[in-house]
Amino acid sequence: MADIRTTIAGIELRNPTMLASGILGQTGLSLLRIINEGGAGAVVTKSIGMEPREGHGSPCALELDNGLLNAMGLPNPGIDAFEPEMKIALKGDAPIIASIFADDWGKFVNLATRMEEFGANAIELNLSCPHATGYGLEMGSDPVIVHQIVAEVKNAIKIPVFAKLSPTVPDIGKIALAVQEAGGDAIVAINTIKAMKIEPELGMPVLKNKVGGLSGPAIKPAGVRAVYEIAGKVEIPIIGVGGINTGLDALEYFMAGASAVQIGSGVHYRGIDVFGKVNQEISEFMDRKNYSKLNDIIGIARRP
């Protein structure tokens, strides 16, 4: 059987599939279920901010032909209320990556420091949410701001720092390079893509927020392209995310240069054991093609 273990920034993963941020309510118990019953190699928490936040009103999510459209608006209980959830999630046998969002670097530092105190194994900076004014993509599309946030957070904590990027920038490699130069430990790509749905009968947008983020199968080609371009620019590991439902989807990301993957909408399409299923499909493919370890396939589509 092929060896699908992988290591990201010194964190050893029993398999390369992680839960993506924001999926499944994100209580400590739901994260624990994803580890114990779903078989994920690691889980990323919902993006957590300084204060409790309700998010955008309903409808905030809908299913389209080939993906999901959501404008949750970063609802979360705030950092203080998240400590007990972290304690529960940490009872599982897999690393917990804490996702955080803020509108300035000082708050990012504060949140990262708290999450490190709570026991998180790594921090994921959400620099890419496409539908929250003042946060996410608005900061993550500027390499100077990205550099400052990553450098300040790195300076403040000891655990690894990942930066999650959006594909809707002119040159994602340039943003990734800013993360690496600031000392960031890994890149996560991609977040959802800004999109909208109009209901012709009503002549109006379906989402309360009008605009949301597209995820699922429709965005996989954009995610694979982003990872491929990032891999051409940086040496730090890349975690691929976007439209992964099957082992073959994950393999595209590995071949583009990713060392691990995250699955979000795939939980909606295939259930919480999507992680175990995808791992099985990756192993079967590798056995059939005589690849003995994940490293044998990472970045092979980049070779001349």
Ligand SMILES: Cc1cc2nc3c(=O)[nH]c(=O)nc-3n(C[C@H](O)[C@H](O)[C@H](O)COP(=O)(O)O)c2cc1C
């Ligand atoms: C309902 C929902 C909520 C999400 N919330 C977050 C979030 O809080 N923070 C974040 O960085 N990404 C969030 N995302 C983006 C996912 O983590 C992921 O990057 C994106 O959905 C693409 O992966 P997928 O096609 O496997 O779903 C969310 C996605 C969905 C569908």
